[in-house]
Amino acid sequence: MKKTARAHTNIALVKYWGKKDKELIIPMNSSLSLTLDHFYTDTSVEFKEELTADNFSLNGVSKDAQQITNFLNLVRKLAGITTYAQVDSTNHVPTKAGLASSASAYAALALAASSAAGLTLSKKDLSRLARRGSGSACRSIYGGFVEWKMGTGDLDSYAVPFQEEVDWDIRMLAIVLNDAEKKISSRRGMQTVVATSPYYPAWVKTCHQDIGELKEAIEAKDFERLGTIAEENAMKMHALNLSASPHFNYFQPETLVAMQLVEELRAAGIPCYYTLDAGPNVKVLCLEKDVAQIKAKLAEAFNQEQLLLAAPGPGAHLLA
């Protein structure tokens, strides 16, 4: 049976940055994210007796299926089948947006593939399965604010919803910068940091505190507190990269320009905060009522086409 699932990307407010177990993708710290409405992946999966290998297409173009096969092997094992599958994905995440498409990709694949294999997994088990594809994908199983509880191993490392229905006009404005340089993958970056940054133990400790405070801020709808925690957590993550050996960073000159404009907006009394992931793009957290003013300020340095707005979005779901 062919099954199609949709999953949205998420932006981490307290970041996942480091693995305890590379094979099972068990993180060194818990993380907390917001699932976004505008950016998502649709994936259909059909297991077919006549296939002699897995086939994978992305946006209508045939791709190497090795990573998909590795992931489908987990599903086949769970379902007790050996059949190969046709997997077709469409990414509605602008490739240059720096919003991890691996999160929406593996969340959609986990749901579509498990359903197509005849399994009805609980959300917990879906999250555990998505995690095996890409860590951040385990959070995209749920909508709204989501916590990935690090756990100790495969059985207890999965995401749980913190607030699925977000009754708050919180927004994320991504500033898409030119990213000419080849970046260091998240996977390699976090591995270098865990192995070499002298600040790593402090990071783990501070993330634990940040999550506790962030939850309080979400519950109190205290946007300034939420933004401050998210911005500071992102800077702590990037400080790990600067303190690694060899050191590295994801900043481009325009990254710093964007950060400064956000700081100027804040100095002018508009609450907005930045966060950055494993790339140069700056994502601005703000409230809906301030979006127009923030866009006007950012126009000093960026085109309107470089600005992508998203609101809280839903969890992974089947379309057909």
Ligand code: 2P0
């Ligand atoms: C996050 N990032 O929490 C962090 C912040 C990037 C910076 O999760 O190796 O693609 O597949 O588990 O999930 C991106 O890394 O890494 C990421 P893997 P993933 O969103």
